[in-house]
Amino acid sequence: MADHYEVLGVARDASPEEIKKAYRRLARQLHPDVNPGEDASEQFKLVTHAYDVLSDPDQRQRYDMGGDASAFGGGAGAGFGGFSDIFESFFGGGGGGTRAGRPRSRRERGQDALVRVDLDLGDVVFGVHRDIEVDTAVLCETCQGSCCQPGTQPVTCDICHGSGQIQRTVRSLLGNVVTSQPCTTCQGYGTTIPYPCSTCQGQGRVRARRTVSIDIPAGVETGLRLQLPGSGEVGPAGGPNGDLYLEVTVAPHDVFSRDGDDLLATLEVSMIDAILGTSVTIDSLDGSVDLDIRAGVQAGDELTIRGRGITPLRGDQRGDLRVGVQVVTPTHLDPKARALVQELAKRVRPAPPHLAEFHPGLFSKLRGKFKR
Known part of the structure; x- marks a missing residue:
């Protein structure tokens, strides 16, 4: 017979909580609804029986003292439960998962x-x-x-007469001791x-x-x-x-991701719309919503649409839809369009590219806004 501690994968001095955690972990892996294989089914029975024995303090004590664990917790074993079983029977207790007379x-x-x-x-x-x-x-x-x-x-078992137990007289160092064990005919049920x-x-x-x-x-x-x-x-x-x-x-969703009760999305905005500003209608997860893009919006800016996020598990105040702006720069310009941009550059006189002040959280912030 497999050792119950080895079946559950715990030490012999494992606490009740460790035994329960081990059983739950194995049961999730081996339960017939999750793992229909025959080997898993047999292993599930072993795991369940081992837990039945080790989770009950009395049965675990009997088992640790060398008792026959199959005689307890619903088993139909024919052996005695060890020296402690003799004492329990002597003082009126019953083995085999039944009480005396029950x-x-x-x-x-x-x-x-x-x-x-x-x-x-x-x-x-x-x-x-x-x-x-x-x-x-x-x-x-x-x-x-x-x-x-x-x-x-x-019908009432004609061997144990409905008690579910068979009493036997055993000779020991203490003299004749009356012991009880489950009836092998009715398996301890008292009826057949x-x-x-x-x-x-x-x-x-x-x-x-x-x-x-x-x-x-x-x-x-x-x-x-x-x-x-x-x-x-x-x-x-x-x-x-x-x-x-x-x-x-x-x-995962192709467009939206989740941050707590908020939804995150990325909005690609052309350079012209970023400069002049515009309005756009976007499709949220529960319908269309209008979004105003202010003139001069910058890449990495966040636009918030209140109440278009997720309803919390506890509560009714929905989160927000947070939209990160990604400015798209044109890569192919015809000569006339390039000339217009050059004229704009002369009029606006933008500052030349330069290193800005370092912000440790800038890159993680941008990644959070633009993730999908």
Whole structure:
């Protein structure tokens, strides 16, 4: 049997928080909804069982003392849980994940599911509604989670008489000690199912594809996870549903980029329009908007259009659309146009090229305005 600490990749003295983090990381990689391979499925079961044992202080203590971890946390192992198990049974405790006189329940909570959702930047401005297809476990319609063929029901185990446990007398240095272990006939449930449902093979659930409708709020960004409680897979025997997590990925846009709740864009302006000024209509992510370009605008100047950015995740005050100006200098002039420019130069008498005062943040500022 694989060592639980090695399965999770943690040290034997790992803290509960380290064990939880390791389990979550591995579960995201190996969950059947993310990684459908058979090897991943088997590894996912090992990881889940290891976490079940090590996350419970009592079971972890038994395991560290050399106990049979398969006899705890829902397993059906036939061995004893080590020396501590004998003491628990002697003082009234029970092994195998059940308490004395109380069988374990077939109904368990379903696993959580993780689905990745791809969005466009335009979806982030106001939010978007999506219908998402999820391949998961759903309640068996034939038996409605009873695990039994219709018209039948579980029967009391005739070996443990419904307790889910078998008591044995063991000779030890302390004398005769009565120990308890899960009943191998009913696996600790206290009942058996003589006629399991033919549709779900006695699991109370089946794999199916279903549609989940979700309103994704405005302001989300890549890496954000949205939790939908109770929208994950149904548990064994019709147990409570797990949760569904949506991991958001926002695709890059050809024109706009994001800076917090603001949108950034670059506007190419001809040298003539930069000199004389002009008005232009540009297409934002939610429609056309007029923009006035003042006379004498410089390359690197920023023009702000209020309230045309992104609606924040919490709040309703939209960000701004910030437009960085890029002055485009003509590269091909006919003789007449060149003569006009030369005449302009004589009249304006521009200063000759010279080094300006150094500003450490100038280049990063320009890159921020002109990035796409």
